[in-house]
Amino acid sequence: MLLVEDDESIADSVVVGLTGAGMEVAHVSTGRAALDAISLGAPDVVLLDLGLPDMDGLDLCKALRALSLVPIIIVSARGDELDRVLGLELGADDYVVKPFSLRELTARIKAVTRRSLGDADVLGFMPRDGRLVVDERTRIVTLDGTTIDLTTKEFDLLAYLWSEPGTVFRRSDILEHVWDINWYGTTKTLDAHIAAIRKKLGNPDWIQAVRGVGFKFVELTV
Secondary structure, three states: EEOOOOOOOHHHHHHHHHHHHHHHOOEOOHHHHHHHHHHOOOOOOOEOOHHHHOHHHHHHHHHHHHOOOHHHHHHHHOHHHHHHHHHHHHOEEEEEOOOOOOOHHHHHHHHHHHHHOOOOOOEOOOOOOOOEEOOOOOEEEOOOOEEEOOHHHHHHHHHHHHOOOOOOOEEHHHHHHHHHOOOOOHHHHHHHHHHHHHHHHHHHHEEEEEEEOOEEEEOOOO
């Protein structure tokens, strides 16, 4: 993938983190260098900062989209609604506001790449079969072929846990990813959503609590 970021400290951190997650990352610090790189061949994903020294990142996003259908994730400290809307309208596939967690960024990369390639083998992640299927493109959940009606947050929460069966997600990470907040108080909202999902799935064992840590999704075969 191609990281377009002029802040060397941020770039170094992202490159190290994503490389450690098994991804290959090339880094450029200017819009011109990004355009040159795309002209030589499209990467799997472009991570695009908006505050570049030679051009506005939104203009670059538009130019990149004109050259290629490569998935673009804007990664910027500019988090106001206008920038987010403009970025998506100009062709970005996702928008992540700094500061962000490596886990969140990795999940966003996984999602946009899977969508762009129709759920083929992407960056080492394979789609999987099972009784419970979460389709992030259509936002439809089916259990044994029957559609499960979830609210927006219930879907986001289930999709996050379902993406890595058996992985224990900390409460703080879940709240940061699903609710986009740093949570220091009660987590009753999370517990209420977990309870609602379990009820709709008809079996609480799909989502299991790990005392003192958080929750994990478990594939049930019967």
